[in-house]
Amino acid sequence: MMLAGHLDDPSEDALLARAGGARDAEVEAHLGACGDCARRLAAAEAAVAAVALALPPVPPEGRLRSRLFASVDRLERFTPMAPRLAALIDVAPDDARRALHALSEPEAMPAALPGMHVLPLETGPRRATTNAILVCLTPGGCIPRHRHLGEERILVLEGAFSVDDGRVIRAGEELHSPAGSIHSIPTVVGDGPCLCAIVCEGGIEVAL
Structure with a gap:
């Protein structure tokens, strides 16, 4: 949405697009031309990343962990x-x-x-x-x-x-x-x- 020559909330459109949606062509064009909105978007992305990194890590379920390590072992067993x-x-x-x-x-x-x-x-x-x-x-x-x-x-x-x-x-x-x-x-x-x-x-x- 455009508001006074800027995007009302550039973070919402752009972040949803990066999650798999289709970014609106008008939004894309505006972000490429407007440094202010691009900086707001970068700040919003940094905030989202900070929230994700602040969450406590969740250990993988036992069988998943075993499969993961087995897969790595198969790939790397000839590394020496x-x-x-x-x-x-x-x-x-x-x-x-x-x-x-x-x-x-x-x-x-x-x-x-x-x-x-x-x-x-x-x-x-x-x-x-x-x-x-x-x-x-x-x-x-x-x-x-x-x-x-x-x-x-x-x-x-x-x-x-x-x-x-x-x-x-x-x-x-x-x-x-x-x-x-x-x-x-x-x-x-x-x-x-x-x-x-x-x-x-x-x-x-x-x-x-």
Whole structure:
């Protein structure tokens, strides 16, 4: 409502709009042009915020609290591995930490082969020619025999897999394959999936 060239109560219209309503176009235009009403609105918003902050905090209900912490735990359980991934793909540790959040639901990542889900990772400028992916190998899944055209490193984040030469690579360990090497990953060890990051220079080709 306009009153003597100003809004009668700019706070009511604007605050309701910010709560999800539709701000009137006339009100919007007036607030953009009138410093006095804009200052009154800012004061009203500050008062509302002060009231909200003055209210005593209400602890979440027990089951909600448990779900909240469980969700955070799922997202952040690979955070200790973020610096190692960051170094492999040349990104900031916090960027690597956020990328690892995808592994909270690994089987939701796109399927590449039966029993294998992958998600591309963005790399930094020093790894511009590098292919980097997060991988979820489920029990029964495998990576066929292949030849490396460049160096490859696989950082195991959870679970374990076997290599065709008999080695078992477990969580926290890396498999380093130099250019020209040939191998397969025939088996996931254990009952759960194996989650890892694969960083490869130069790509691969199928090897018979």
